[in-house]
Amino acid sequence: MESSRMVVIGGGAAGMVCAIAAARSGAKVLLLEKMERPGRKILITGKGRCNITNTKPWAEFSSHINPNKKFLKHSFHAFSNTDTIAFFESLGLQCKVERGDRVFPVSGKSSSVVDVLVKEMDRLKVIQNYNTSVSGFLFNGSAISGVITSKGVFDCAAVVVATGGLSYPATGSQGDGYRMAREAGHSITPLFPSLTALMPAGYNGDAKGLTLKNIALDLFVGNDHVQHETGDIDFTNNGIEGPLGFRVSRKAVKAMENGNRCFLSIDLKPAVGHKELQERVKREIIDFRGNSLFRFLSGYMPSQIIKSFLSDNNYPLLIPDGEKREDFANKLCNALKSWKIEIVSYTSYERAVVTAGGVCLDEVFPKTMKSRLCDNLFFAGEVLDLDGDTGGYNLQIAFSTGYKAGVEAAHLTKKWISGE
Numbered sequence: 001m002e003s004s005r006m007v008v009i010g011g012g013a014a015g016m017v018c019a020i021a022a023a024r025s026g027a028k029v030l031l032l033e034k035m036e037r038p039g040r041k042i043l044i045t046g047k048g049r050c051n052i053t054n055t056k057p058w059a060e061f062s063s064h065i066n067p068n069k070k071f072l073k074h075s076f077h078a079f080s081n082t083d084t085i086a087f088f089e090s091l092g093l094q095c096k097v098e099r100g101d102r103v104f105p106v107s108g109k110s111s112s113v114v115d116v117l118v119k120e121m122d123r124l125k126v127i128q129n130y131n132t133s134v135s136g137f138l139f140n141g142s143a144i145s146g147v148i149t150s151k152g153v154f155d156c157a158a159v160v161v162a163t164g165g166l167s168y169p170a171t172g173s174q175g176d177g178y179r180m181a182r183e184a185g186h187s188i189t190p191l192f193p194s195l196t197a198l199m200p201a202g203y204n205g206d207a208k209g210l211t212l213k214n215i216a217l218d219l220f221v222g223n224d225h226v227q228h229e230t231g232d233i234d235f236t237n238n239g240i241e242g243p244l245g246f247r248v249s250r251k252a253v254k255a256m257e258n259g260n261r262c263f264l265s266i267d268l269k270p271a272v273g274h275k276e277l278q279e280r281v282k283r284e285i286i287d288f289r290g291n292s293l294f295r296f297l298s299g300y301m302p303s304q305i306i307k308s309f310l311s312d313n314n315y316p317l318l319i320p321d322g323e324k325r326e327d328f329a330n331k332l333c334n335a336l337k338s339w340k341i342e343i344v345s346y347t348s349y350e351r352a353v354v355t356a357g358g359v360c361l362d363e364v365f366p367k368t369m370k371s372r373l374c375d376n377l378f379f380a381g382e383v384l385d386l387d388g389d390t391g392g393y394n395l396q397i398a399f400s401t402g403y404k405a406g407v408e409a410a411h412l413t414k415k416w417i418s419g420e
């Protein structure tokens with residue numbers, strides 16, 4: 001048994017960068033990973049291509065961080081998005097910037113991200129114990145003296161919990177870190193899935209595979225307007241996903257968890273003003289040959305969603321005759337500009353990209369990632385109550401907090417050894 005080492009729990013994005021930063025700072029590092037190999041979640045990121053980070057400057061980057069961007073500021077500046085790119089390029093992983101300032105490895109393979117991290121840990125002689133699940137701690141006063149695992153107890157001078165959240169549990173992220181944090185006296189803010197599919201009322205999957213491009217989306221909780229976004233949504237078996245769907249999912253899921261009703265309002269023609277659209281609909285409906293509303297609407301939206309559009313708006317299938325047509329056209333135009341859909345459920349952790357909520361940020365020093373309650377305990381990554389939008393923000397949270405926790409835990413370990 002050695003007490004001169006620091007222990008990192010979890011070989012994900014945060015844990016591996018943490019172990020590397022600590023070893024580079026001169027600490028002896030033991031990384032414990034419950035799965036048979038590290039970085040299982042990294043492998044599935046960015047649809048297998050791994051969106052490593054986002055190059056937006058902090059002012060813009062931080063607007064994609066929830067619920068407390070200020071907490072991330074220190075660690076982001078210690079290991080920023082540009083540091084992330086330089087770090088990976090120094091390990092031999094060339095990076096490229098794509099649409100939306102998103103950064104990917106040139107290899108196009110997330111496995112190459114895991115490979116360079118493991119290679120660097122090997123080079124720095126980080127001891128990596130896989131198939132080793134941590135179940136709890138031994139305490140000596142207000143410090144952790146040992147880490148209890150499926151392979152026995154390991155002494156430690158400092159511990160970093162980087163066990164991720166609850167999403168995609170098959171990757172090893174099963175919420176164990178929340179239990180460890182509670183054991184050390186920490187509180188966990190309410191957990192809920194984020195960046196996840198939203199299920200509209202009455203949806204039967206018939207629009208699966210459809211993308212609606214350049215639409216405007218508004219989220220209402222009860223009667224309150226809470227979010228406005230523009231861009232694309234995807235329809236899948238699970239409902240509404242894609243960049244916009246994911247972006248509004250955080251507030252929508254939280255509201256539903258709190259027992260509130262949620263509605264999306266879709267503007268199918270955001271580039272056309274209300275008046276202009278009204279004139280176009282009126283003109284075209286008057287000239288329209290036949291009275292099938294379904295056929296008329298196929299000039300305005302993809303056929304897969306017309307049935308839902310009609311039933312959500314209580315429309316008859318036939319266009320009325322004569323003067324009633326003009327009135328009808330006005331109503332139709334309103335519905336095209338604000339098609340209201342009730343969201344009745346959402347996809348849970350099995351397919352949510354991140355877990356929102358986590359270790360309460362008030363109980364962690366933002367400058368060091370050290371616990372305010374336990375002398376030698378640190379946190380990094382998704383286990384914290386920090387999450388971001390899609391676009392490389394979540395991995396950057398893991399890298400920045402992992403780096404900071406690694407450097408600071410290494411300093412503490414060295415102090416511990418020298419008896420300061």
Ligand SMILES: Cc1cc2nc3c(=O)[nH]c(=O)nc-3n(C[C@H](O)[C@H](O)[C@H](O)COP(=O)(O)OP(=O)(O)OC[C@H]3O[C@@H](n4cnc5c(N)ncnc54)[C@H](O)[C@@H]3O)c2cc1C
Nearest residue numbers: 010012013014034045046051134164172381382392394395
């Ligand atoms: C499908 C999908 C796609 C994504 N794509 C992107 C993307 O392109 N860009 C982006 O920025 N973000 C993306 N994310 C989010 C991002 O992957 C995570 O936020 C990030 O990986 C979190 O890193 P982490 O190290 O904190 O946790 P994790 O990556 O979850 O790692 C935690 C590790 O701890 C281990 N562990 C857990 N409990 C124990 C225990 N008791 N003992 C020992 N080990 C334990 C786990 O096995 C795991 O290896 C995606 C997520 C998903 C699910």
